[in-house]
Amino acid sequence: MTRTDEIAANLARVRERIAAACAAAGRDPAEVTLIAVTKTYPASDVLRLAELGVRDIGENRDQDAAPKAAEVAAQGVPVRWHFVGRLQRNKCRSVARYADLVHAVDSIRLGAALAEAARHRDRPLDVLVQVSIDGDPARGGATGAEVARLADAVAGTDSLRLRGVMAVAPMSWPAAEAFERLAGIAATVRADHPEAGIVSAGMSADMDAAIAHGATHVRIGTALLGMRATLR
Numbered sequence: 001m002t003r004t005d006e007i008a009a010n011l012a013r014v015r016e017r018i019a020a021a022c023a024a025a026g027r028d029p030a031e032v033t034l035i036a037v038t039k040t041y042p043a044s045d046v047l048r049l050a051e052l053g054v055r056d057i058g059e060n061r062d063q064d065a066a067p068k069a070a071e072v073a074a075q076g077v078p079v080r081w082h083f084v085g086r087l088q089r090n091k092c093r094s095v096a097r098y099a100d101l102v103h104a105v106d107s108i109r110l111g112a113a114l115a116e117a118a119r120h121r122d123r124p125l126d127v128l129v130q131v132s133i134d135g136d137p138a139r140g141g142a143t144g145a146e147v148a149r150l151a152d153a154v155a156g157t158d159s160l161r162l163r164g165v166m167a168v169a170p171m172s173w174p175a176a177e178a179f180e181r182l183a184g185i186a187a188t189v190r191a192d193h194p195e196a197g198i199v200s201a202g203m204s205a206d207m208d209a210a211i212a213h214g215a216t217h218v219r220i221g222t223a224l225l226g227m228r229a230t231l232r
């Protein structure tokens with residue numbers, strides 16, 4: 001079995017899971033965007049995914065993502081790059097060059113740095129506010145009243161566009177409970193910012209629960225590409 005066959009078989013299983021979760025929730029699978037998280041995997045896998053029709057690609061480290069994006073662009077293959085990881089302020093300039101959607105803006109300081117970096121782009125940069133579902137800042141994410149303040153701050157810039165929210169479910173929580181809470185937070189943000197309709201939630205292990213609770217974007221690594229050799 002070639003690597004392309006392996007990814008194609010994994011992709012078929014993931015698409016089935018998305019379809020089943022949507023059917024159970026009475027949702028249209030077209031409402032759910034599959035983002036392939038290719039961290040630790042080479043640009044050649046990104047090209048394989050693109051060939052199989054997956055054009056939304058996620059990465060979590062600028063050091064890996066920037067050269068990968070350049071390699072894929074050099075092949076003339078258009079993909080949308082999602083920066084899903086924790087972003088350091090000194091990487092904003094680099095990320096703003098290739099990213100189409102930055103998922104994890106979780107502080108006013110980071111938002112301001114990204115807004116400054118995005119002024120050099122020819123169009124605004126789409127961003128999501130990362131929220132902490134359990135209030136523990138360890139995995140990143142804004143908490144409580146900070147979420148609305150941060151959403152307002154992002155929406156108030158010329159160079160960023162607030163598109164929604166993102167979260168990682170806390171390990172110790174039942175996934176359904178975590179994503180239900182996220183759905184509530186997402187609705188609150190959307191009430192103030194109607195253009196912020198994205199809910200980025202769900203990874204390989206919990207995408208089904210995320211879709212049941214309204215995820216519009218799922219971020220899938222392992223289930224598409226296999227177990228990563230490193231822990232990240």
Ligand SMILES: *Cc1c(COP(=O)(O)O)cnc(C)c1O
Pocket residue numbers: 037039060084085168202203204205219220221222223232
């Ligand atoms: C790695 C990663 C994913 C994908 O995780 P899998 O369990 O491999 O599907 C999703 N979101 C973020 C933020 C990640 O860092």
